[in-house]
Amino acid sequence: MSEQICQLSIRELLGESVHYVIPVYQRNYAWDEAEITQLIQDVIDYLPQDGAAPQHYYIGTLVVFERQHTGSTAYETIDGQQRLTTLSLLLSHLKNSGEPGLAWYDAPRIRFESRERSQKTFAAIFAGALEPVPKGFLAAQDTNTSITNGYQLIQKILPRKLKENGVDRHEFTRYLLENVVLMRVCVPQQTDLNHYFEIMNSRGEQLEKHEVLKARMMEALRDDAEPERSRHCLHVVWEACANMERYVQMGFTPTQRDAIFGAGDWGRFQPTDFTQLRDALALPATGIGAGSTALTLDQILEPSRPAAGAGGKAEPKGEEAPERFHAVINFPNFLLHVLRVMTGKNVPLDDKALIAEFDTQVFNADEPAAKIREFVFALLRCKYLFDHYVVKREFAKGTDGWSLKRLKWNAAVDRHGAGRTSYVNTFGADDEGAGADRGDNRRILMLLSAFHVSTPTRVYKHWLNAALKHLYDAQQVQEKSYLDYLESVSRAFVFDRYLAGDDRAEYFDIVYGRKGQCARGRDEAAGSDRIASRLAYGHIENNLVFNYLDYLLWLKHRTNDAVSGFEFTFRSSVEHYYPQNPKEGQAPLEPDAVDSFGNLCLISHSKNSRLSNFMPTAKKEYYANNQIDSIKQYLMMQRPEWNADAIRAHGEEMIGVLVDSLEREAVADGLVS
Template identity: 75%
Template sequence: MSDQINQLPIRALLAENVDYVIPMYQRNYAWSEGEITQLIQDVIDYMRKGPTASQNYYIGTLVVFARDSAGKTIYETIDGQQRLTTLSLLASYLKNGGEPALTWYDALRIRFESRERSQKTFAAIFAGVLEPKPTGFLAPQDTNEAILEGYRQIQKILPRKLKDNQVSSSDFARYLLEHVVLMRVCVPPQTDLNHYFEIMNSRGEQLEKHEVLKARMMDALRGDTDPARSRHCLHLVWEACANMERYVQMGFTPAQRDAVFGQGDWGRFVPTDFDRLRDALSASAGGGTERAALTLDELIEPVRGASHASGAAEEKKGEDAPERFHAVINFSNFLLHVLRVMLDDDVPLDDKTLIAAFDTHVFKAEDPVATVKRFVFTLLRCKYLFDHYVIKREFAKGTDGWSLKRLKWQAASDRRGAGRSSYVNTFGADDEAENDTKGENRRILMLLSAFHVSTPTRVYKYWLNAALKYLHDAHLEHEVQEGAYLRYLESVAKAFVFDRYLAGDDKADYFEIIHERRGLCQRQRDEIDTSAIGSRLAYDHIENNLVFNYLDYLLWLKHGNESPVSNFEFTFRSSVEHYYPQTPMEGQPRLERNVVDAFGNLCLISHSKNSRLSNFMPAAKKEYYRNNRIDSVKQYLMMKDDEWDIEAIHTHGQAMIDVLLDGPKQPAIVGTVTV
């Protein structure tokens, strides 16, 4: 199937002498204002980055089936018709507006099978006869209102977006045609389309970019000296890693786990390169030649293949449901982190750039085959490290919370047993208490969760890039040591805060902090302008919530034995609260703006509580939290003051700045490993 994947700029798609038939079984056109607005805005956003080959916008996939025809290629559109229809409407609008970049667009490429109203409506739009009165040239019985409404939305949205973003219509048209790219996937002639639709309907979505990426890597490995085994190795690794909610070992059969993660152990990473990984997986399958063709099921259903392929009923014994663990990132964005770690290069960490990034760094590399093999090996290593050394959200026994656990295999106590796997703390004793502030497992968990809740989106998780970079480099030399890992993460947090968020105009880039400075904070206490920091910590000036969360982590270390603090955990708090309100209730004194907005009067709480408590005086807020869990350790310390006035705000603020400045001890850096 990978032989039938083509990257097509929109101009090539619409200029090609090909008809795309929308079959009767497809649902009607359904995109409305929201989807059309997002599409246009995304194109503009990528266009403004610079219309170069490296800035192509990969808009998604178009899955087609080649019909038998005489003299002309006809593709039956089986997935992606909403996007294809919208792009055709957009091109028609630009053509009708006289854009020179579309003078060649003289034939409509989209056809609607057994839908005469749809065909007539689109033909009228394409010919421009609906201008300027959209309803005046077709009788109601000849009009498809959904398609017509899509065109009206484009008429309304595009001019406004071009004006708001100061982009000319001609520049937009050129970028759309030359740099917006669709991946056209032609399914094999022998494909059972009924089976395809059964699967696609259960998914409820089109092919994802990472699925197309897998197919292109499979295609690249045709050039390897041992293509069959190499492609099968890629397939097994990809399917095992694609489910971010499952520990990677569980994506392999028991024999494969023994070969890759240690016999009777499953807690080590044995192979040292792709070839040894391939050999281990082949040997664990009995040494035979593996089937390496990329089937339809394998392309469109990532994750299912690996668990079904194992065929091992014992795998499910004693295992929790897959939903037990929820990862902090999705697979597409994880792939970019792995590529960035492997190359030690400034790869963008936004999955909108996924295909473009792999085009540049993998498929256009000097040796694409070797680069693909190296990436596959690094992917498996990084997923293993991610599972063992990065937090997950764990749902167990009716509750949920952050966890930092590794997979542990426990051999049978007698000859009759088959052994079992379980999840235990990654570091320290297996039964270490979760709220033990002295345990390094708990400290690492708290710091990682502080990072995550500060940047809860799936993109641009630079803290995760820092963690994976360290884990990957450290693991090359020895097993990851908890003390060194903790000191490194604390150093990265301090560097993010002082070298970026509080650095003013001299702030460092994330790549510089992580990959060039190896996470070491450059500003020592005596080099920091504390007066400038005070102004940068004022309300509406704090660049990232990690400033609050890093401070809460340091305060948790100091006050963790106090009962309200011992059970504290980082949650997705996004609202900066003024403890003394900006707008007090009637009859209460109002403080000067520079006082009420000072860092000493601020803490991070949930949005719902901020809305409910915003105008309450400190005494009322303290009373509320008497029976409710604290949102912030800083907040807890503020509430310990009996009198919250100007002096208390100043004193507390200075004390908090001192805590930030003191921070943990900086680690020593030797080579690429923190010690």
Template identity: 30%
Template sequence: MRSEKYIQPDELNVDNVFENVNYVIPIYQRNYAWRKDEIEQLLMDIDDLDETNSSKYYLGSLVVNQVQPRVYEVIDGQQRLTTLFLLLRYLDHPSVERNPLKFEAREKSNITLGEIETVMDSKEPSLYSEELVEGYEIIKKYFQSKNANDDYKKRFKDKFSTVTIIRTQVPQNIDLNHYFEIMNTRGEQLELHEIVKAKILGAIKSENGFSEEDKKDKLIAATIWDACAQMDNYLQMVLPVKIREKLFSANWDMLRVADFSDLRDIFNAENNSDETQFTLKTILQAPDPTVSNQIDDREEENERFESIINFPNFLLQVNEAMEMTETDRDSGLDDKRFLDLLKDRWASKEKALEFIYALLKYRYLFDRYIIKREYIGEYKVEGKWSLQKLVMYEDKKGRKPSYKSTLDSMDQEEGTDNQQLRLLESCLRVTYTSPKTMHWIARVLTNVNKEQDGKLLIPTLEKYCCQKIESSDYRNRSGFGIDRIVFTYLDYLLARDRASEFSNFQFQFRNSIEHFFPQHPINADNSVTVENRDLLGNLALITVSANSKFSNRFPIEKVEHFPNIIEQSPKLKAMSDLLKKYDRKWDNNSVKDHNASMLSLLETEIEKYK
């Protein structure tokens, strides 16, 4: 038998992950594939750290195989490692001066890494890796958007010492094929939310051990947990039928239970004659809750709707909603601190049961008051934003589940309030794409739990947007330094106030700032000065593909050749209308006119909520 010597993992920080070592990305690894979302998320993870807090922040893991002294073959984590290399090169970090990262048998990638700072000036772009160049440019633009000077970059680098990476070396002489088989089955290991489930169920015990009531409570908790975990289905559709009939009103329009004690009464009444024995292990090993086995409509529903967050993120939202109720503050949605954020919820039996009830209550409210993506009819492929409640509807053919607009009665079509709330929530969804920034969801859940009037969510969320915009220092920002919420909320306001004109407008995921008058115009046209090109009045938010089509075209060409792109943004449509007003010309006066109009619109809205 071969010896497989275990080697203790190294706890590294960003400052020393490349220090005195070399990494090789083997040929069987895929090319560098991270894009804007992943790269910016890593940058924000670091940027958001409090430099006065010395506690360590876990950024991820790196699995390597030592092939020579101080030379490691990267087995897992190469995307993160390559991104860190690009980041350190941009920041002129001494640890990467000697190019300690290489790609096996990919000379184009190695040339790119060695010359990354000057690639954009090259007349031979085909010599370089397009993916690596794009990654470097995303990092560069991120810092430009922050107006990063030397002090900003120094503060950013100062945080590296607390950002921890665990480098794990596979045992020496291990069969790597066998190791990859193990990696491919990692889904069988407990994930963090499963650990939380085990902790909470384990806390449901009396001081003198597990009583019969504890065992029943544990089964109730597991049933509620597994039902709530199925985020792409409405809650009523996944609960046991007999339980569902007692948990909800006859038309499913109201949750009847006020605490865990009520849950216990309902379950005990149904299970009085049930002698089934169960353990924590059998509960944790319950069948996959995403498998349809209860009612026929579930499979169709699972394909029709898509939640905007997954179950682990929902657990953090519930925790934050509870914190807001208890302390009127955000608790945090950072999944890097998942167990730490939730640990108080299994501190005692009472807290565990309280969390299970909150899970049920907030999941019911989530289904009613938080938008979903719906794939049906002409939207079967691309989907559309949906804000609907699930009700039990009765007609001549009998009782059946039906989806109705949340803020409207069962016999009404979607009204203005529901349309406006759906538009507002979709504005927030496309603005704050990272789950850890979606604090608005917990605010919605907290407010409808208190007020029981969904229409009050509109001013609540509008005020939230205004606070975000005001804190972004939007009056003094320009170009890529303007926060995304400024653009998306302006689109919302224009669509709200001109509802008939924009009745079919749907927010898309857009992250490319478009200069209506191009940054680098053909023929050195200076109708708009360089300074004015970066004003809010010359900018709009569109998709990356749309930005590529627009390229360096002049405004009138964009309007005439790409009307579908113009429709992506009410703000861009307003600029198009202004262009026609100015006899097809877009100059300094046009930019300043639109800039003043947009700033005035924002200031009026902000003042309304002060």
């Protein structure tokens, strides 16, 4: 081998007559909807605009070891196999769907070592076993469901993303092959592979973009009227907010909590501007910034120490342990949400744009220091609102579930002589745990979790930005108005974007132009035959259509024991309840019936792979002993027979439920009594 590091386009990488061996010590293929969506969106984002020359998009590194004496060139894949497998599946889909210019991709370049099922699955996919629907020669006993899941997700996500972004499929393919590049790093022959594999995940990390951003802000505040105090405020707020898994109050000392979030309460946000916030975080006698205006890079990036408890001791691990809550977004993307809310500008909600957007909106402003002060205040306020009013995943007492809770400080001393923090429902009863199922707190939790599972990636979470915008603008957050707003936004997303065809609205216009109001009226939607066609298989643009319907059905049937405990999960596979390809001896239905909305529901990919060819009776028997995936699916199973007439009747009923929800918009606007 002439070079140990090669820059290769995807065409060069997968066009070589080489094999990339996935050794047995590597984990199985594990990418799901979030990772695959992110990869496709990243490629789309780097496509040249307005006739500009294409620029390379560097997709990462592939670390390999060249095996000797194999008869042909073979690279053992040490790092990067998830990305390599996904790219290979993507090219297989493009080839199988008739994309021109892929004649050179004449054989799979991946070989799975000691994994016969994975090897057979990949070979079958390459040969078109899943295009356009599963063929019989991909037998269940020879199938790796994780790999078929990845391929089917590509089938679903790629057309949707191309349509959303107005990108031509041929243009996407050309850019993917020629301008998406990867660095292949071949380790030396004398490398101890076992030792290398052990240490590769513990190597030093590069400075992340948000850390660079913080350092630049600290530098820009040198020109502030009170640079020491302002920079100290930025540092403390930034570190308190950066841990998205922890409620922001826990990033401050008890004295600071009293000043910012209310003495003896810690549940209110008291400062009204940066000056009040800076005063609440007055410089300590010693520590960062004391006695000098110069800070080292280590000090700028130093994480805040754990806050002391009310008795002066470190907070105990337990109630406040970071592992208890899992946020729906990471910190770099959250920074962009705050910037959009603060400025009202159409800031991209993708952390690839983090530095560029802060250059435009903050550092290139007439008074950068003033913009930074404004942002610091907005950051802390948004994190407080996010913690208290946005759904998160909670892990407690050996179980996990969706949570909508606020932090509560109980000043009454315990047996150790100190108060304690707890987490109670954001709205309604103050008790912990079971109260989450009561009243509007549960309705808001259900809506927010429906939004999140419909858009599982960390980028482009427009529902989250809509929620933050409403919360940030509110003088005081009211339970009823927040619920009404979230329901209105969900209707607007479904009817004004996903079911609107070429007349679809932009997210920014829905949230910032129309304040979340749906523009489509009930009569207009009910009289449109186009809704049925846009709800047919292959035409539904976003899973929120299914999840919003399930929310409406939950409201309607929640007194039913089988429905009351329903929870939204990351279901991403559209199932045909009557199968597209029934088992031998069973009669197929006409495509117009089998692909219509009445025959579709949302379930997990693993269950879809297992049950896809089962008849409705067999599926009903399976779910008799298993939790339902969908309320729509549950209602389908209640019908004694499932045929073309039942499909038509159920479809009309479900479309009616969707359309009838638009009447709520009219009531909220005072248009009907």
